[in-house]
Amino acid sequence: MKKPSIETITVKYLVNFLLVLAVILLIVTAFNFRALSKSSTENQAMAYAELVRAGLTAHMKAGVMDKRDYYMDEIKQLRQIKKLRVIRSDEVIKQFGAGRDDEQGADAFTKQVFESRQPLFDSQEWRFQPVIRAIIPYIASSKGSLNCLGCHKVAEGVVLGVVDIELDVTEDRNHSLYVLVGMIMLSLLFMVLIALNTMRTIHTHVRVPLETLIDHTREAYQKHIPVSLDQFKTEEFVNVANEINLFNADIIAHQDLLKDKNRELAALNSEIEHTLRETVYTMGVIEEQRSKETHNHTKRVTLYSQLLAEKMGLPKDDVDLVTAASPLHDIGKLGIPDEVLLKPGRFTDEEHQVMQNHTRIGFTMLNHSSRDLLKMAGLIALQHHEKWDGSGYPQGLEGEEIHIFGRIVALADVFDALYSERIYKEAWHIDKVVSWINEQRGMHFDPALVDIFLENIDAFVAINDSYPSDLST
Numbered sequence: 001m002k003k004p005s006i007e008t009i010t011v012k013y014l015v016n017f018l019l020v021l022a023v024i025l026l027i028v029t030a031f032n033f034r035a036l037s038k039s040s041t042e043n044q045a046m047a048y049a050e051l052v053r054a055g056l057t058a059h060m061k062a063g064v065m066d067k068r069d070y071y072m073d074e075i076k077q078l079r080q081i082k083k084l085r086v087i088r089s090d091e092v093i094k095q096f097g098a099g100r101d102d103e104q105g106a107d108a109f110t111k112q113v114f115e116s117r118q119p120l121f122d123s124q125e126w127r128f129q130p131v132i133r134a135i136i137p138y139i140a141s142s143k144g145s146l147n148c149l150g151c152h153k154v155a156e157g158v159v160l161g162v163v164d165i166e167l168d169v170t171e172d173r174n175h176s177l178y179v180l181v182g183m184i185m186l187s188l189l190f191m192v193l194i195a196l197n198t199m200r201t202i203h204t205h206v207r208v209p210l211e212t213l214i215d216h217t218r219e220a221y222q223k224h225i226p227v228s229l230d231q232f233k234t235e236e237f238v239n240v241a242n243e244i245n246l247f248n249a250d251i252i253a254h255q256d257l258l259k260d261k262n263r264e265l266a267a268l269n270s271e272i273e274h275t276l277r278e279t280v281y282t283m284g285v286i287e288e289q290r291s292k293e294t295h296n297h298t299k300r301v302t303l304y305s306q307l308l309a310e311k312m313g314l315p316k317d318d319v320d321l322v323t324a325a326s327p328l329h330d331i332g333k334l335g336i337p338d339e340v341l342l343k344p345g346r347f348t349d350e351e352h353q354v355m356q357n358h359t360r361i362g363f364t365m366l367n368h369s370s371r372d373l374l375k376m377a378g379l380i381a382l383q384h385h386e387k388w389d390g391s392g393y394p395q396g397l398e399g400e401e402i403h404i405f406g407r408i409v410a411l412a413d414v415f416d417a418l419y420s421e422r423i424y425k426e427a428w429h430i431d432k433v434v435s436w437i438n439e440q441r442g443m444h445f446d447p448a449l450v451d452i453f454l455e456n457i458d459a460f461v462a463i464n465d466s467y468p469s470d471l472s473t
């Protein structure tokens, strides 16, 4: 699963934080705004009540109380006032009578104000058309310019009546809501701007230098050059690039050391391999010397085998293996008694059987090894006298039952025996050799190998010429 980027995580946390902050600020602001708005409306209601009280007092003093309806009606026309009435106290009713119909009939709220002598406000702000009802006491006082006691025969501080006023606050409520929505929009805009600015900052100062650092680190590692510090504008990236350079230098030094060690190991391995092949070849030469075999026989059989394997298209490893293993094809002769091995003239049947046993002896000498080279040399030693038609020895294998290396060395060995001079015979003429080997196609030899031999007679002759059998040495 793809992991989120630094930008995504930072912006996500930032937006979450700003959202919570904005919600808290908006809630606090909304409550304060509501309290301010309520207080303002209550003050307005108080002002209207004062106006009513002052007007009525003025009417009374002027002795035109019968004209107060006109005044009250005019006041009611003022903006926001939905209802307005003045309720008389029992003291006033006693002195001046019940007055107009709407000046009587105190409900629970007005009674509460008569008793408490404190203004009372009832807000119904959640209605579609919100209203606030203000009930304000009209208290008799001799203080100030409006001396009530000049007209009213009551004690100081008696509640003469209450002004019951209901104001429509729809406009105030709507105005508050508009301001609140405006603040929300402004907050959202502010959050978007902060988020965009943060993304831009992270992109410029984190993402871009980070990608540059990754690219240059890769290049530095591949080309063995340090990461340039000048391209980074922040201290942190310069420090990281510096650390990478130190780390890279360390790795490169270790790599060079490892390469040197590997070269040493490869050289050592090659030396061991070479020594082993030389040793194997020398064992073949030792056998050649003891058997009084024709000089260079081992060398030539090795080269013929290599030639046949290559021309047959065997993999390089197999070509190398048969080339390295073929010198030991007659190693078993080391186990044949001198009187048989070195006997001049013809063998008796019994001697012939002893001689043939060099195949099994060679196999036994080499097969115990866990090395491919010696194990394969053992197999070649065992099978190099087998014949394609099954008439060979020691097992009488036929066709592809004989390992391809056995078939190759069989042809190489016989070719060398025929084409080189021996103590008991002259070297055959090449035409005779070719003719005889061709006759043995599918009998003694693998037909495919005979075909390869026939196509490469010149190369076989060239090898023979390069490593002649010098009977005098």
Ligand SMILES: [Fe+2]
Pocket: 329, 330, 358, 384, 385
């Ligand atoms: Fe042999």
Ligand SMILES: [Fe+2]
Pocket: 297, 301, 329, 330, 413
């Ligand atoms: Fe041989």
